[in-house]
Amino acid sequence: MIPFAELLSIPLPELAQQSMRPVKVAVLDTGIDASHEAFKGKIVRAFGYRRNQSGEVERVSLDKAANNDPSGHGTGAAAIIGTLAPNVRFIDYRVLDADNGGYGHTVVKGLEDAIGSDADIINMSVAYRKDKYWEQTAQLLEMAYRRNK
Numbered sequence: 001m002i003p004f005a006e007l008l009s010i011p012l013p014e015l016a017q018q019s020m021r022p023v024k025v026a027v028l029d030t031g032i033d034a035s036h037e038a039f040k041g042k043i044v045r046a047f048g049y050r051r052n053q054s055g056e057v058e059r060v061s062l063d064k065a066a067n068n069d070p071s072g073h074g075t076g077a078a079a080i081i082g083t084l085a086p087n088v089r090f091i092d093y094r095v096l097d098a099d100n101g102g103y104g105h106t107v108v109k110g111l112e113d114a115i116g117s118d119a120d121i122i123n124m125s126v127a128y129r130k131d132k133y134w135e136q137t138a139q140l141l142e143m144a145y146r147r148n149k
Contacts, residue, residue, distance in 0.1 A: 020087040026119035027081070028110045028126060029074030031094035033067040036075065038082055039090070046092035047113065049106045057109040062094065070098035077125050091119050096126060104133035111140045115149060122149050 024044065034043040046062040062068050069075045074094070082088050095110035096102040107126050114122045122144055 022087050022089045023085055023121065024089045024091060024117075024119045025078075025081055025085070025121045025123055026091040026093055026114035026117055027074055027078050028093045028095045028107065028114060028122065028124040029069075029077050030071045030096045030098070030100060031062075031068035031074045032078045032090060032092040033069045033072070033075040034063075034065050034092070035067045038079060039075075042082065042088060043090045043092055046094070047110075048094040049109055057103075057105050059109065059113055062092070064092070068092060068094050071096075071100055073100050073125070077123060081123060091117055102126075102128075104128040108133055108136055108140065111137065111144075115140060115144050115147060119149060 031048070032039060032043060032046070034040075034046065043064045046064040046066075046068050047059050048062050048068065049057050049059055052058045073096070074092070078090055078092075081090075091114070093110040093114055095107045107124075107128055111122070111124070
């Protein structure tokens with residue numbers, strides 16, 4: 001195992017050649033374009049969210065090899081992560097829509113699912129109104145922290 005301080009000094013092209021354990025990163029965003037060359041074989045699961053007939057938010061499985069990103073934002077976030085961590089494997093949580101918008105309850109459900117997953121790291125680049133979802137989000141972030149995610 002390479003010590004973390006030493007990893008920081010290795011140039012990225014050389015780092016990509018190192019043999020490292022894959023790290024699973026949950027990306028909560030607009031989705032990831034898994035059909036892009038940079039993500040081939042790197043997406044282990046993909047999910048989207050919708051309201052069911054009773055009005056509750058439910059997770060649905062998406063094709064992990066498809067373009068699940070209508071806007072490109074989530075793909076951009078994943079590309080940055082993939083550049084810095086060539087050993088990454090992604091769990092794609094599409095919690096936002098094509099306009100980078102969505103609903104707080106969808107983000108909260110996605111965060112709950114990511115915390116309960118086998119992801120090592122959770123990445124979110126989302127914003128929503130604090131008045132309605134902040135308390136629940138803060139509790140989930142505390143849970144993620146305690147689970148070392």
